[in-house]
Amino acid sequence: MAKSNLSSSNQIAPHFLEAEDRSEAARLxxxxxxxxxxxxxxxxxxxxxxxxxxxxxxxxxLEYQNKILATLFYRPSTRTRxxxxxxxxxxxxxxxxxxxxxxxxxxxxxxxxEDSIRIIANYSDVIVVRHSEAGGAQRAARVSTVPIINAGDxxxxxxxxxxxxxxxxxxxxxxxxxxxxxxxxxxxxxxxARSLAYLLAKFDRVKIFFVSPPELQMKPDILEYLDEHGVRxxxxxxxxxxIGEVDVVYQTRIRPERVVDxxxxxxxxINSALLKRMKSDALILHPLPRTVELxxxxxxxxxxxxxxxxxxxxxxxxxxxTMLLDKD
Amino acid sequence: MAKSNLSSSNQIAPHFLEAEDRSEAARLxxxxxxxxxxxxxxxxxxxxxxxxxxxxxxxxxLEYQNKILATLFYRPSTRTRxxxxxxxxxxxxxxxxxxxxxxxxxxxxxxxxEDSIRIIANYSDVIVVRHSEAGGAQRAARVSTVPIINAGDxxxxxxxxxxxxxxxxxxxxxxxxxxxxxxxxxxxxxxxARSLAYLLAKFDRVKIFFVSPPELQMKPDILEYLDEHGVRxxxxxxxxxxIGEVDVVYQTRIRPERVVDxxxxxxxxINSALLKRMKSDALILHPLPRTVELxxxxxxxxxxxxxxxxxxxxxxxxxxxTMLLDKD
Amino acid sequence: MAKSNLSSSNQIAPHFLEAEDRSEAARLxxxxxxxxxxxxxxxxxxxxxxxxxxxxxxxxxLEYQNKILATLFYRPSTRTRxxxxxxxxxxxxxxxxxxxxxxxxxxxxxxxxEDSIRIIANYSDVIVVRHSEAGGAQRAARVSTVPIINAGDxxxxxxxxxxxxxxxxxxxxxxxxxxxxxxxxxxxxxxxARSLAYLLAKFDRVKIFFVSPPELQMKPDILEYLDEHGVRxxxxxxxxxxIGEVDVVYQTRIRPERVVDxxxxxxxxINSALLKRMKSDALILHPLPRTVELxxxxxxxxxxxxxxxxxxxxxxxxxxxTMLLDKD
Numbered sequence: 001m002a003k004s005n006l007s008s009s010n011q012i013a014p015h016f017l018e019a020e021d022r023s024e025a026a027r028l029x030x031x032x033x034x035x036x037x038x039x040x041x042x043x044x045x046x047x048x049x050x051x052x053x054x055x056x057x058x059x060x061x062l063e064y065q066n067k068i069l070a071t072l073f074y075r076p077s078t079r080t081r082x083x084x085x086x087x088x089x090x091x092x093x094x095x096x097x098x099x100x101x102x103x104x105x106x107x108x109x110x111x112x113x114e115d116s117i118r119i120i121a122n123y124s125d126v127i128v129v130r131h132s133e134a135g136g137a138q139r140a141a142r143v144s145t146v147p148i149i150n151a152g153d154x155x156x157x158x159x160x161x162x163x164x165x166x167x168x169x170x171x172x173x174x175x176x177x178x179x180x181x182x183x184x185x186x187x188x189x190x191x192x193a194r195s196l197a198y199l200l201a202k203f204d205r206v207k208i209f210f211v212s213p214p215e216l217q218m219k220p221d222i223l224e225y226l227d228e229h230g231v232r233x234x235x236x237x238x239x240x241x242x243i244g245e246v247d248v249v250y251q252t253r254i255r256p257e258r259v260v261d262x263x264x265x266x267x268x269x270i271n272s273a274l275l276k277r278m279k280s281d282a283l284i285l286h287p288l289p290r291t292v293e294l295x296x297x298x299x300x301x302x303x304x305x306x307x308x309x310x311x312x313x314x315x316x317x318x319x320x321x322t323m324l325l326d327k328d
Numbered sequence: 329m330a331k332s333n334l335s336s337s338n339q340i341a342p343h344f345l346e347a348e349d350r351s352e353a354a355r356l357x358x359x360x361x362x363x364x365x366x367x368x369x370x371x372x373x374x375x376x377x378x379x380x381x382x383x384x385x386x387x388x389x390l391e392y393q394n395k396i397l398a399t400l401f402y403r404p405s406t407r408t409r410x411x412x413x414x415x416x417x418x419x420x421x422x423x424x425x426x427x428x429x430x431x432x433x434x435x436x437x438x439x440x441x442e443d444s445i446r447i448i449a450n451y452s453d454v455i456v457v458r459h460s461e462a463g464g465a466q467r468a469a470r471v472s473t474v475p476i477i478n479a480g481d482x483x484x485x486x487x488x489x490x491x492x493x494x495x496x497x498x499x500x501x502x503x504x505x506x507x508x509x510x511x512x513x514x515x516x517x518x519x520x521a522r523s524l525a526y527l528l529a530k531f532d533r534v535k536i537f538f539v540s541p542p543e544l545q546m547k548p549d550i551l552e553y554l555d556e557h558g559v560r561x562x563x564x565x566x567x568x569x570x571i572g573e574v575d576v577v578y579q580t581r582i583r584p585e586r587v588v589d590x591x592x593x594x595x596x597x598i599n600s601a602l603l604k605r606m607k608s609d610a611l612i613l614h615p616l617p618r619t620v621e622l623x624x625x626x627x628x629x630x631x632x633x634x635x636x637x638x639x640x641x642x643x644x645x646x647x648x649x650t651m652l653l654d655k656d
Numbered sequence: 657m658a659k660s661n662l663s664s665s666n667q668i669a670p671h672f673l674e675a676e677d678r679s680e681a682a683r684l685x686x687x688x689x690x691x692x693x694x695x696x697x698x699x700x701x702x703x704x705x706x707x708x709x710x711x712x713x714x715x716x717x718l719e720y721q722n723k724i725l726a727t728l729f730y731r732p733s734t735r736t737r738x739x740x741x742x743x744x745x746x747x748x749x750x751x752x753x754x755x756x757x758x759x760x761x762x763x764x765x766x767x768x769x770e771d772s773i774r775i776i777a778n779y780s781d782v783i784v785v786r787h788s789e790a791g792g793a794q795r796a797a798r799v800s801t802v803p804i805i806n807a808g809d810x811x812x813x814x815x816x817x818x819x820x821x822x823x824x825x826x827x828x829x830x831x832x833x834x835x836x837x838x839x840x841x842x843x844x845x846x847x848x849a850r851s852l853a854y855l856l857a858k859f860d861r862v863k864i865f866f867v868s869p870p871e872l873q874m875k876p877d878i879l880e881y882l883d884e885h886g887v888r889x890x891x892x893x894x895x896x897x898x899i900g901e902v903d904v905v906y907q908t909r910i911r912p913e914r915v916v917d918x919x920x921x922x923x924x925x926i927n928s929a930l931l932k933r934m935k936s937d938a939l940i941l942h943p944l945p946r947t948v949e950l951x952x953x954x955x956x957x958x959x960x961x962x963x964x965x966x967x968x969x970x971x972x973x974x975x976x977x978t979m980l981l982d983k984d
Binding site: 065066068070072094096097098099100101115116118119120122123124 | 715716718734735738739741742745746751753755756944945946963966967969970
């Protein structure tokens with residue numbers, strides 16, 4: 001796929017993409033990993049997401065009132081689950097919900113996700129899966145007769161819809177081409193960081209700083225992917241060295257117990273001291289929930305976008321659902 | 329606020345209240361504690377609740393079909409949760425539901441309720457919170473862009489909608505002015521008892537008997553509030569001394585392990601022996617669930633109102649939701 | 657009740673049954689055990705279920721949009737719960753859901769199901785109960801003012817809707833009269849096996865092979881019921897002795913720890929070797945979830961019907977709901 005050369009005009013998707021978009025969206029059967037999203041598909045998604053802001057503002061639609069979304073969460077995440085379920089509701093649809101599918105059955109421990117999906121596909125029109133192991137969403141997609149959306153699979157897996165809403169949040173603010181982004185955190189196990197890196201690679205002249213304690217740095221598979229696609233990146237362990245030059249600070253958590261020098265975690269925290277050193281128009285994102293890595297003092301700064309991210313999650317997921325459900 | 333001097337006519341709200349009601353309801357942004365409810369607001373609520381009985385009888389309404397209610401329960405309570413969710417459904421709306429938000433996230437223990445609320449406010453039009461600590465609902469209300477309803481916060485907190493439905497249940501049966509009420513149970517930690525005491529204080533010539541083992545008696549904050557508002561009350565440890573003279577018996581549980589004389593719990597139980605000593609037109613209420621403090625033999629007595637209370641919970645919560653949602 | 661003499665014509669319910677059906681369905685207040693279903697009622701149910709296939713194919717109906725179904729699951733079963741909830745959604749209705757009602761209340765352990773039902777009956781139009789003890793559904797039905805559906809009660813109880821969908825799955829394929837059925841598994845605690853045996857007994861010339869390790873064979877109460885109704889059956893411990901002559905293989909799990917000779921469990925598994933010995937038009941059913949007793953190699957065999965069973969569960973439960981809700 002050719003990389004985008006769009007600069008500031010990428011807020012408005014070019015007309016020539018439209019026909020292509022439609023066919024790309026028509027081919028989208030499952031959402032398993034962020035690499036699936038070609039540039040035209042991304043533009044189609046973002047245009048639809050933008051339209052959803054208006055749909056929500058006027059109270060939603062009843063267009064999908066005969067559709068059922070099922071959430072199958074083997075690990076609880078109220079925020080992500082609510083985001084998908086609200087998206088379906090604002091489209092007029094219905095929701096089958098699991099808070100902890102780990103307790104899926106009182107009878108059999110370790111039930112195969114394949115069997116569960118084959119059954120639930122009879123009861124719903126789209127299934128959102130959060131699985132406990134990397135590859136769980138792919139396994140689900142392989143047997144499902146209805147669209148599967150990966151809502152996070154394992155520590156080393158992906159969380160593509162989070163990355164899509166992250167990117168949409170940036171896209172709503174500025175051109176994606178030529179962007180300089182610091183991705184901070186426990187990157188070796190960072191599902192959202194991994195998914196976002198794949199997406200950023202699709203845009204020209206992007207530069208990514210992976211900022212992490214050395215023992216938790218981004219895994220080689222992502223770095224190789226970036227190398228192959230000619231994306232510039234640097235591995236960094238010192239937040240202060242990059243914070244002043246990036247357009248986007250994408251912060252994620254670091255669990256102290258995973259860092260050799262436990263006290264060192266604090267060095268990666270975004271706080272009012274670091275705020276002073278950031279660009280005046282920088283964007284601060286965080287997938288949430290947060291702990292100490294993002295100080296509450298940051299909340300009132302106009303550059304803090306993480307609560308807007310959550311709202312954007314609704315629009316992007318509504319848009320994705322329409323792309324997946326509009327097949328018939 | 330002036331106390332009500334209405335006597336038997338308080339079943340029908342006086343006409344002069346109507347304009348005031350509307351403005352009071354318009355000012356109601358969150359429901360955190362029962363003290364918020366002024367007399368006109370209570371009368372507005374009860375009139376709306378009464379109307380909801382007819383709405384439910386004819387199968388509900390679709391008027392709120394583009395509204396979403398989210399329940400965020402850090403401690404499970406299927407009854408209370410279902411009551412709110414059914415109220416939203418009978419109004420035509422939709423429901424995002426948590427059974428145990430304690431398992432809110434697989435990633436971070438001790439997530440701040442403020443962050444969760446800020447996110448969920450993007451996905452819903454009203455949030456019902458049951459928090460594990462007193463003050464949790466207030467913290468939620470402080471940051472929320474949508475109405476918060478307190479569905480119980482901590483042992484020493486409040487449960488205002490329970491008290492509102494308790495009072496509505498009495499109101500449907502008799503004048504609230506001049507009422508004599510025995511509130512029995514583990515009162516120091518009794519959320520519903522506390523919330524009810526605040527509400528009763530709004531009506532003239534009410535007398536409250538707090539009946540409890542001495543070590544579990546009502547806390548000073550409530551007693552001081554009653555003193556300030558000129559409400560008569562007595563602290564009592566012997567049910568039998570008051571049971572014959574009260575109009576309303578409001579029973580709640582006592583956990584045996586909290587009583588110095590464990591066997592003594594039984595002395596606070598309502599059973600067929602005590603039934604004989606009650607007024608022939610007394611009302612017996614209990615917020616449920618119950619254990620030994622309310623004998624099943626009482627269920628068939630015409631004075632037992634506790635299952636009707638549960639039905640009234642639906643009407644009162646429907647009414648509250650309309651007051652909170654009718655802003656725009 | 658007279659047994660059916662219908663043979664291949666039982667796919668189409670005879671006209672003379674219709675009036676009777678209507679009155680039978682009108683008398684159906686709760687679904688607690690499969691014995692409740694007379695032959696006319698079964699035929700009515702199956703005709704309605706068949707109709708529901710068309711309703712679902714065209715996207716469901718909104719006819720029941722003011723109805724609320726509550727699921728009260730004391731033991732989790734996502735599949736069964738989703739099946740009921742999807743059935744209500746496809747009918748246009750709403751759903752109050754519990755994933756684990758065992759955590760019903762944060763306050764009182766061991767709350768009585770009777771009190772819970774009496775309360776929830778105020779919030780819903782039909783309640784689906786999965787209780788942890790045999791007889792739990794009956795206890796619920798005794799106090800409920802709305803219809804109760806038993807979704808499994810205890811190890812030695814019943815799971816009548818599973819048996820109804822099992823039977824419907826067979827009925828869609830061939831005449832029920834004269835059928836030869838092997839019911840395999842841990843039959844002494846097999847809720848679905850027990851419920852199915854009751855239903856099969858209603859059809860002429862049925863023969864049942866109960867195939868199980870001797871220590872886990874079907875309990876005397878079922879065998880006596882079959883004797884009384886003149887149904888032929890054999891107790892068998894060797895799958896291979898019967899597999900070649902039966903029309904239907906109804907497989908259920910066997911927990912290894914319950915078999916004296918643990919390794920022996922494998923002898924009861926359906927696998928590709930056994931497939932070769934089955935009739936070419938045999939039907940293979942399993943209520944799912946499965947473990948080792950049903951090999952994945954069987955999945956692609958045209959005789960494997962267990963995933964279609966799951967789809968049929970939707971239709972049969974939709975049909976049941978209409979029978980229970982169409983009273984007023």
